Amino acid sequence: MILHAPRGAASGFTLIELMVVITIIAIIAGFATLSVGQGAGRVVQDESHRLRSLLTLAGEEAVMQSEELAVEMFSNGYRFLALNQSGQNWQWQVISDNPIFRARCFPQDIALEAEIDGAAAPLEKMDCAAEAQRAAPKEADKENKDTTETKTAADKEEKIPPRVFLLSSGEMTPFELTLSLPDKSNAQHLSGELTGKLDVRSPDEKKKS
Helix, strand or coil, rough: CCCCCCCCCCCCHHHHHHHHHHHHHHHHHHHHHHHHHHHHHHHHHHHHEEEEEEEEHHHHHHHHHHCCCEEEEEECCEEEEEEEEEEEEEEECCCCCCCCCEEEEECCEEEEEEEEECCCECCCCCCCCHHHHCCCCHHHHHHHHHHHHHHHHCCCCCCCCCCEEEEECCCCCCEEEEEEECCCCCCEEEEEECCEEEEEEEEEHHHHC
16 A cells, blocks of 8 residues: 655745744854854953053062063064173063063964054064074073074164063053954953053943043
8 A cells, every 4th residue: 555645745844944944053153153253352351461460460570679671562472571781781681481471472363553652663573483492492502502692682783672661660661552353353452551550441441431
């Protein structure tokens, strides 16, 4: 005996079923996009707060140790320096033996813009690989320390990146930093005052003030 499907029964999806499926897919895609956007925004926020914490710590260190510190700004990161005596001269040297104040590069796609002491500061890109190598020197590099110091002295003519100075008096160079994604979304503004006060705000919070 052969059974036949009732006449009118659909052999595939009906139009309503297809519309329901498409709607569900659109909703899921929307949540995924929102989640990615929120995740990227959180990364920008975390990086700005990390930089503020490090600047706060460096400022306290400068006061407590009676030393002069600085931070050099790059479009993709930053690094700390200390004013040390070398022979009869004083030189700014990159801090490479302190894991707290090591050079840091931002996650991919996060960029930094800077205004230092009231003027826009053009930022170059930092060589992250070179900074990582500086923080973990090989034994051969230690043996060639004199050669490295000579090369550093010869590089003085190179353009010095914009710096924010953290002085032993508790003062710092006034600045305004903006961390954002390539499309300028999820921006975070980090500002510093001469007195050493630091503040992080979103664009909306900045407008309200």
